[in-house]
Amino acid sequence: MSRSPWICRACLATARRLTPTVTPKRQISSNSRYFQVSEEVRQAIAEHRPVVALETTIYTHGYPYPENLSLAARLESLVRTNGGVPATIGILEGVARVGLAADELMRLVSSAGDPGTLKLSRRDLGFALGLRQPNGQPFNGGTTIAGTMILAHMAGIKxxxxxxxxxxxxxxxxxxxxxxxxxxxxxxxxxxxxxxxxxxxxxxxxxxxxxxxxxxxxxxxxxxxxxxxxxxxxxxxxxxxxxxxxxxxxxxxxxxxxxxxxxxxxxxxxxxxxxxxxxxxxxxxxxxxxxxxxxxxxxxxxxxxxxxxxxxxxxxxxxxxxxxxxxxxxxxxxxxxxxxxxxxxxxxxxxxxxQNGRSVSAGHIVARAAAPSRSEGSSLRRSSVPPQSSPPRLSQTTKSKSIEHTANVFVAGSLAIDLSCDYIPRSEQDAGSPVTQPELRTSNPAQISQALGGVGSNVARAAHLMGANVRLCSAVADDLGGKTALEALNAAGMSATGIKTLPDDSGSRTAQYVAVNDNNKDLVLAMADMSILESNASGANTISAAFDDFWLPQLQQAPPSHLVLDANWPPEHLARWLEASKPTDTHVSFEPVSNAKSTRLFHLPKPHELSIFPNPSIHLATPNAYELAAMYAAARERGLFDRAEWWQVIDALGIPHSGARTQMALATSNELVDQGVPQQSIQLLPFIPSICTKLGSQGVLLTQILPAHDERLTSGQYAPYILSRCANETDDTLGVGGVYMRLFPAVEQVPPEEIVSVNGVGDTFAGTLIAGLASRPGSRVEDMMEIAQRAAVLTLKSKESVSPGLGTLRILL
The missing domain is CATH 3.40.1790.10 (Indigoidine synthase domain)
Known part of the structure; x- marks a missing residue:
């Protein structure tokens, strides 16, 4: 009996509902014994971030080791500094891998020239993955264009x-x-x-x-x-x-x-x-x-x-x-x-x-600070590289509501909108005498870009990319800039729970920084409006109320393990943050922001002045050499070095009365000693027992008070870094063991032609350092120094104030 040639409409409708609709889309193949996609690449594809596939035949069959490793690092760096995520593709130990980690890439390229390292096109993949060498070892291989295309497509890379x-x-x-x-x-x-x-x-x-x-x-x-x-x-x-x-x-x-x-x-x-x-x-x-x-x-x-x-x-x-x-x-x-x-x-x-009923407006910006200078706080020179806009990165849920989560790191500081105005010479100007500067008192043609800025925002962004659960605590006004900033945080996948929107009647304005640059992208004029956090702003009372009603409850309800304060807060508000953090046993770090603002820490209103070791108000600071000098001068001028408790700690450090120039020169350099950097650090230790002084190409100087009975005091491994030991054996009240001073050389000497922007390098260092300390309880600052410097190098080579490639370093934490 033959089947009827027709089907009832109801059955047809049911069949249509049950039949999956096949539509082309990005697809991340599941990891298997033969095929693996790195976590970074998988996440980037899921978030529709820019990903670039790179082949490996050029390394395995084109360049010898270690030239191939240098080229591989260079190409991945170029992808990152131009806003993308590199996905280097190859066969390692019998597995097709999309997005080789640093150690995996090194193992692959170092096998160049070995009999078991193959050149792999489409026809070769099954053999390379399914078979083994005569010695029983799996194959390695560099993928050709054809082989790379196949694996890239399987991962969803276009x-x-x-x-x-x-x-x-x-x-x-x-x-x-x-x-x-x-x-x-x-x-x-x-x-x-x-x-x-x-x-x-x-x-x-x-x-x-x-x-x-x-x-x-x-x-x-x-x-x-x-x-x-x-x-x-x-x-x-x-x-x-x-x-x-x-x-x-x-x-x-x-x-x-x-x-x-x-x-x-x-x-x-x-x-x-x-x-x-x-x-x-x-x-x-x-x-x-x-x-x-x-x-x-x-x-x-x-x-x-x-x-x-x-x-x-x-x-x-x-x-x-x-x-x-x-x-x-x-x-x-x-x-x-x-x-x-x-x-x-x-x-x-x-x-x-x-598709989700939203439109991307001109105000929708990515959480980065590609403006020429970070808002009211760059202790670094302005980059001459023009800012490039990046696509907004929406969270996987496309809700406009901010992402909510419990944070173990609070960053309290500035959040601003940075505008960069790059002058474009008029086309009608004489070719013989080109005008590179904008004209005063008239309108000028320009390319204007905007980005999320502010020191606090940069530090939070770096910590977020390094995997920390971060809450940025700042304020915006109920204006266009404020709405733009909140959208940008959401687009970056960061929580806006700690952002207070001040009402219209407060008279506040969202912080903004405007830079006018010439034809060569060099700064001509900058204007900054950071009054929203200042005590003399018209909304100062509103900020004070926000602290009591908004930020303080958040600190008390879910105390973070780490709090970072940037110096954009005036002294009276810094004091409130410090007082609020004491009962929570929170590790507090201070980012000085600039020479002028770094001194605010030593102008706190009485009776809220800085407390001293062993129960300091501030546990860690990350100044550069100029900010360190300003902080030292402010403490001296305020008479803080005259306090009896300060002298007790200094005396307990065990530094000879004749000084320790030789020891300091051996631990650092004669040049730094001549500049007074080690000496200034030591005298600030009673107030800030751990100081990381950023020295640019010279590296980072770590100066710390070691607590009594610290194992480093008796270890031969650490002997070169022990500047002095406590001689007051009968005095156990302070718990001072000695001074640890160590100069960490720069992890990479970046050639001038590879420096894209110095903007945000110090903020990236601080954010990465804190993310590392928060992710590994009980770890030491010295353990995070290399990774923090590597993160800073990525930003140094990036157009953005915080390199989007920081996530690749998470594996090192």
Whole structure:
């Protein structure tokens, strides 16, 4: 009996309800024994943050160790400093990994040249993961463009930056030698950003093959017109017209977004021409290629072995020119890829917001401070790098309500809106006498960007990225700036529970910092309105009431383990924070903000003056050398060094009456001793028993009071850092054991050309340090010094005041 050819409408409707709708979307594959995605990459994809895939064949089969490790670190750093999350992809110990951690990357690149380290395309993945070497060890491997595309797509990554694309080899009509990169582009929806095809390939046939595969091909104009050549790796001009032209990263992101939204399963090939000053003449390249091809034919080199052989011969033929060009083009491609990923992230977040009934307005900014100087508190010089806007990062719940959680770190300080106005010269100005400065008393054309700023905000953001549960305690007004700041905190996934919105009738204004910069992005004029936290503001009484009704209950209901105070609070409010923290047994840190404001700690109103060791009001401070000097001078002028209890602690430290210059010079340097840095630190120890003085390229000087019976006092390992020991054995009331002084050298000497911005470096150091101490109860400040410095270096190389790449360092905590 045959089945009826029709179905009732009710059954059809039920079937439709039960049938899942298949829509193309980013998908993070589950981790398995064969495939693992790092936590950082998984989180970034889930939050629609910009992610850039990076291959590893260039490390395993392109550069020797340790040059390959240096290049790998450089490329990941370029992704981070341009707003993205790097996802380096490779096979390590028989597992395909997306987002290699630092130790994993080192193990992989150090295996370059080993027989068990393979070059892996699509066809090789099953063998590499399913089999083992004759000695029983699993395989390692660098993924080619094709192999990287597959694994990136499995993880949900849409942008992949590499060096040069494979293609159709010359003479392919007889050899059938066509790179697997091309067929992979025909079946895997990933946008590959390269410098075009290697020049020894047949470019016209390659483009024809890509067209047959349905691959979208375009070239970035890079300042040129609409009709540009498809680049040939070492050279910008190839004589072969590009099918399409892209003006910038925004256009590229729009193409990717539309392509993926349609569910198309082919890839995209976007060619980024090598930077002009590294481009080699086409005739020189062609001559070298001809010679290299002849040598390859004579040696019988074909297939997958042809490309590395020809590249090696080109290196011999052209000398260092092609080597320098190789490095320049891959770095350029990675930067371009990060910017494309950032624009794509913005488009996806806009679409996500629209789907959830929200719109992303101009005031929707990411929680970063890319303005030229941090709000009323930068002890560092202003960066000359123009700020770049980043896409807003919405929490996985797209509710506008702030994220609520119990915090173990409170940061009480400034929250501001930073505006950067970069002057743009008028087009009608004479070419012979360009005007680089804005004109006074008139309107000037400019590029204006905004960002979330403030020292407290920066410290909180750094601690948040390092995994701490943070509550920023600050105030905004009920104005446009305040609403923008709250939206930005929510977008960054940070709690706004501690942000007090002051009423209209308070006369308060959300803190703002406005910088006017010239054509070179150097500061011309800055204006700061930080009155919302000041005692002389019209809303001062409102701030006082907010402390009693808003912040104090939060401290009492859920006492944090750590409290960070920035010096933007006036002395009377600093005193209230300190008094409130005493009953909670909270570790209190002080960020001095600036030379002028650092002294506020020593102008507290009576009877709330700083208490002294062993029960100090402040446990830790993070000044720079100038702020330390200002703090020392303020304490001396206020007569605090005349207090009897101060002298008791100083006397118990065991420092000889003749001084300890030799010991201090050995622990630090003659230069620092001549500047008085160690001496000033020691005299402030009774008030602040742990001081981390930030010394820029010289590192960080840690000066501490060691409590009596501390194991470091009797350990040979710590002997070089024990400046003095307590000689008052009969006096146990103070519990002083001695002075610990240690200069931690800078973890990295960053070349000037790699310094993007000094803005927020000190704030990042402080936030990371506190996050480490909070995450590991009982740990010492010295244990966190390296990771805090590494975090500061990331920010030093970032356009943002707190590098978004800090999360990669969590594993070190």
């Amino acid at each position: 942008v992949f930056a590499t060096g040069g694309l494979g293609g159709v080899h010359r003479g392919a009509e007889t050899t059938m030698d066509v790179s697997a990169d091309l067929t992979e582009l025909g079946r895997t929806p990933v946008a590959v950003i390269s410098s075009g095809c290697k020049a020894f390939l047949d470019l016209p046939k390659t483009l024809e093959y890509l067209e047959t595969q349905g691959v979208a091909v375009a070239t970035f104009a890079d300042g040129r017109g609409n009709n540009v050549d498809f680049p040939a790796f070492w050279t910008r001009e190839s004589g072969v017209p590009s099918p399409k032209t892209l003006r910038d990263e925004t256009e590229a992101a729009r193409v990717i977004h539309a392509h993926c939204s349609l569910g198309l399963q082919s890839g995209l090939s976007f060619a980024n021409p090598i930077p002009q000053h590294h481009s080699l003449p086409l005739e020189v390249i062609e001559a070298g290629i001809y010679e290299a091809l002849q040598l390859a034919n004579t040696a019988g080199i074909t297939g997958a072995a042809a490309t590395p052989y020809i590249l090696s011969k080109m290196k011999e033929i052209t000398g260092n020119d092609s080597v320098e060009a190789n490095r320049a083009l891959i770095e350029s491609n990675v930067i371009r890829g990060a910017k494309v990923a950032q624009e794509l992230s913005r488009l996806e977040l806009e679409e996500l917001s629209e």
